[in-house]
Amino acid sequence: MHQADVIVLGAGIIGVSTAMHLRQRGLDVILVDRRYPGEETSFGNAGVVERNGFAPHPFPSNPITLLQILFGQSSAVSLDLKALPQLLPWLAAYKRYGSQRHVQDYARIMGRMREMVLEEHAKLSELANSQRFYRKSGWLHLFKSGPGFSAGDTERYFARVFGVDYHELDEEGIAGLERDLTTTGYSGLFWPQTESVSSPGAVTEAIWRAFVREGGKFFSADATPLKRVRGQWMLPCDRGELVGRHVVVALGPWSGEFCKQFGDPFPLAVKRGHHLHFRPRSGASLSRPVVDMSNGFVLTPMEKGIRLTTGVDFSHRDAAPNVAQMALAERRAREIFPLGEAVDAEPWCGSRPCLPDSLPVLGKSQKVANLWYNFGHGHSGFTLGPLSGRLMSELILGQTPAVDVEPFSPARFGPQT
Ligand SMILES: Cc1cc2nc3c(=O)[nH]c(=O)nc-3n(C[C@H](O)[C@H](O)[C@H](O)COP(=O)(O)OP(=O)(O)OC[C@H]3O[C@@H](n4cnc5c(N)ncnc54)[C@H](O)[C@@H]3O)c2cc1C
Secondary structure (H helix, E strand, C coil): CEEEEEEEECCCHHHHHHHHHHHHCCCCEEEEECCCCCCCHHHHCCCEECCCCCCCCCCCCCHHHHHHHHCCCCCCEEECHHHHHHHHHHHHHHHHCCCHHHHHHHHHHHHHHHHHHHHHHHHHHHHHCCHHHEECCCEEEEEECHHHHHHHHHHHHHHHHHCCCCEEECHHHHHHHCCCCCCCCEEEEEECCCEEECCHHHHHHHHHHHHHHCCCEEEECCCCCCEEECCEEEEEECCEEEEEEEEEECCHHHHHHHHHCCCCCCCCEEEEEEEEEEEECCCCCCCCCEEECCCCEEEEEECCEEEEECCEEECCCCCCCCHHHHHHHHHHHHHHCCEEEECCCCCEEEEEEECCCCCCEEEECCCCCCEEEEECEHHHHHHHHHHHHHHHHHHHCCCCCCCCCHHHCHHHHCCCC
């Protein structure tokens, strides 16, 4: 039998950060994953640690965009019609949260979170000795010039409100930052405070290693058989029974179905995304992540090559990779950057765990004692991981969290049945 104060389920960026913060505060912590740490969503993302990000990803409303989505011609958003009936209630709620009032609430909530994210990454990367993966590179948003540029209006407005720097760039300005981008017809926004990493999986693994060095325990096990017995949490695994007083669910895109068994059916959907690595053509290079806002893809220089990540794919989480969306993104990416041959044989596919209000669930179960939730970080989980881990540890210890966590309350979707 292995006893701990807290069992953390899931060793993605959210779980390892939570486990590390709890351990740093002196608790006995067991971390559980059925895979090696950092191999799922936290492995395959675009590696952006975003200082901006004040507007939720909007529900597409432009009729031309909707037609492109319907006919499979949008690399920014793809929709599997077979998944539509199941997705409809979630999509309807997501659309409702596109109201101006919610956008303002979201910006206020995220404004405070984003103020802290770089510092929280810096603290964990120092403990984990993973600073070498970080780049203070900023990131570059590209817009089709003209009306396309107005897509960034909300983001720019809130950046001014929160005092976050950005620079508007014309074609020449973009070329001054990234000489190998084809900039004809593009305007740019450069966000100098944003950072990026050259391997999100390695950053996640490094936090896990630091956690183990600090005396935390890791067990390879499936979380599904978790049971509450006489006020204790019990989870059988190959190496015996894991016993804990508290449990934190940090299972990312798998959290929704897991929570149902405890009477908490959260409206968690996934926005899938894909990546492939490419060699740059001879002599070409990229210094920072570049997002093509019109086509929804990101190019990030990574250890393995230039990582091309796609926009959103609304499909069943476990469906086969959407090779058509990946191919479309590749075609469009080649128009702006000289990508050489692909490094990977197959595209990687992962799932952004998303609530319809684009905010995570971070707090205590209303139904079951000593059950805590930390999941649903959507497009920004890699950025928010270290801070979310800190907030979770403060809540469990009964301390006042560094940020007001009320907006993340598990109870906010109304009485759950
Ligand atoms: C294409 C793409 C690009 C992205 N780009 C960025 C970006 O640039 N910046 C950013 O901030 N965010 C980005 N994100 C979002 C970010 O990657 C996620 O929000 C984040 O990784 C979620 O972390 P997590 O720990 O919640 O989930 P995960 O990393 O998926 O971890 C969940 C863990 O739970 C484990 N697990 C699941 N079920 C069980 C079970 N039954 N038993 C045991 N273990 C289980 C899994 O094995 C996994 O290790 C991107 C996402 C995608 C898909």
